[in-house]
Amino acid sequence: MVSREIRASVHWGVAHALPTVFLRRAAAQGDLQARLIRVGSRGTDEVFDLVEEIRARGPLYRSRIGYVATSHAAVRHLLTSDDFRTGLPTDQGPIGRVARWAAPTTLHPVEPPSLLVTEPPDHTRYRRLVTRVFTMRAVERLRARTGEIAADLLDRLETRASGPVDLVEAYCAQLPVTVIAEILGVPEAERARVLEFGSGAAPSLDLGLGYRRYRSVTRALAQFDDWLGGHLDRLRHDPGDHLLGQLVAVRDEGEGLSETELKATAGLVLAAGFETTVNLLGNGIALLRDHPDERARVVADPALWPNVVEETLRLDPPVLLTGRMAVRDTELAGQPVRAGSMVTAILGGANRDPEVFDDPVSFDVGRANARDHIAFSAGRHHCLGAQLARMEGEVGLRAVWDRFPDLRLETGARRRETRILRGFERLPATLRP
Template identity: 60%
Template sequence: MATTSVPTRTLLDRRVRPAARWAFGHLLPSTVMRVAARKGDLQGQLIEVSRDGDPFPVFERIRAEGPLYRGRYASVTTSLPVVREVLSSNDFRAGFDPSQLSGALGSVFRWASDSSLLGPLEPPSLLVTEPPDHTRYRKLVTRVFSVKAVARLRERTEVIAAELLDDLAGRDTVELVEAYCTLLPVTVIAEILGVPASERERVLGFGAAAAPSLDLGLSFGQFRTVEDALAGFSAWLGEHLERLAAEPGDDLLSQLVAARDDGVGLDERELKATAGLILAAGFETTVNLLGNGVALLRENPDQLRALVDDPGLWPNAVDEVLRLDPPVLLTGRSAIRDTVVAGQPVPRGRLVTTVLAAANRDPKIFADPTRFDVTRPNAKDHVAFSAGRHYCLGAALARMEGEVGLRALFDRYPELQTLPGARRRETRILRGYDALPVRLGPRARDRAGRS
């Protein structure tokens, strides 16, 4: 008997439990939404069209139903004030509360769970942790990832952007997502985490593989790739944290390892979760911001000319990109008690989907909301970074990287043109480009030399 127990347990851990986790997290919800969509449910149609089409017409159909659409499995809001209300309310918690599962379903869910996998949507990630733990946790992290810390990173980010653009010299056409939009944020993240140069390629590979962990409806193969990447990063990170504790650097992760509040710091699990969140969330979303920004500026050359005439508009332009084509389409909350939203009762356990991308086009808040306008006076009023206690910790960093990355690109290649072949990512929650081929055109100084 003893000789067969280990192989059996290994089979469970390697095959059966991962399959059950995938079924709960991806197969079941995506199947339910697909069936609901076929029956006319707008929530289901929203999830389905987000993967391989233009979701914005569906957003407007939901908006036409009022401030809170009651779908078959969840309520949905596209109203910016209601989105802010839900995201800031103490009547809701982030994501889905698995403790609500009872009976056989709950038992299988708990059996399949793997607490060793510290994904960005698993506790103690800041994305899903709630008070009082969230309050203590975020206070320490915010102290390190401050506006001042981001300002100090700006000069280094400008150098990284210039070096990446130098590498493009002499090339006529490039696939910009791979050659620039991806490399800028992942290089910055590596420096934030204090990754030694010799290990950066390996760690950045973890980031690229783990990024889809933020999405819904992954195939089983994608899911296993994500879990393998998270496990690999966690193992590497354990050794890395030991090095930083013994020999801290000037990177932000070293500062976080040393951070204390009343003598208490983050434990190893919380440090790993924070680093994993930085790697997964900070990578994919900023890649999407850069790619979406390039596409919008080339689709609207008058707005690019406005930036040439007044470079001081660049920060506002980044917020306008985030407003009109945000990297994250939506997020969810579940009611922890009976409550009322937009005049409608929302019972305990009910899911509410807050459609960030639709709220950013709320016609009651933004004049001519589908127009891309880098001079828009209230562009910054978007909810692309969420709202309330789960407001994106990396918002200042993302804004800075977006501004530096886009401005450096168009300063260097002012005649850059997008080419046929642009392709959106096949994701339901994240929105960005998987491929964005461009013709760079002459460098600015080359053009000036010919004039």
């Protein structure tokens, strides 16, 4: 029997090492998409400079990898058209067979039956079962509780206000993980572990991981898989009045999701329920710190707080890009796209399209059409938790600035080294200078 170590090495080689070699060569030859992928791992604003270089080549850039869409219209069409679906061309053929043979058997956010990469009818079935917890009405019922959680976290920070604190660790991560944990019935004693799983597995969305990072991500996913299995078993004995308990009950009645589908859906909802909101909160705090005049506008008119969230999502989205594959010969932005071609949608590019947004690189909390961004994707894969993220962003950002209006960010802020997710890993701040 082939050892797990050998399988891991083969999978890493096919899924990450070979693409890395290709990307390195393509970037050296001036391919802008290859350069974007490599620069993205640094987490700097240099990535937006490259997006603008790509935009200058037209609404659909042809690279050695595939196509890149940067315009608002092209990205929206790509995400809503039935001519495109999730998945990768390498899922097929000999490389795809080798990758599937060697791949770990634990759940993965970009492997079926994850909601991220399934299509109708399965996607429709999964989504229908979990949608009710994320409706606007359901989210508004959570607003008061979210405010209580934020206030409690800020009370704890108040005692540490004499010295710098890492806002990501102490606030931006704690608020959304507490909210989603309560929604999904995760005991308070286990929430720190869930945060660790999320941080460890976040790079799993990326291409071109080094072997050490690949193994650490694989371990985090395996540990999350094991923990989730135990959590679901506990819920079978004590379902509780929350989404996961309801899904477990439906599963045990012989309907709804299979065991694998249940784990994949629960895992994605749990991780996605806080991972991107951590980025939204951190990015929003940094933007308000960098633009004191805009912050003063919000202080003068608190009704602008919802728009602060939309403008943050537009200018510095928690998810930078996503991808689709053409299922048939088609057109995008007036250009032919062959079946099997990969198209990357730069959400952060669409959100800065000068054809849609005036002065698109400016942070304007009063921007009338800020909500026209595509930070939550579009179409059937529109973010399930968009309303929850909006509410948490509004409550969380307002609470921290109301409590600490003189908050000062210190040196040492560091972006996450992820290509798809965009946010801060560390955000040191002095709360009362």
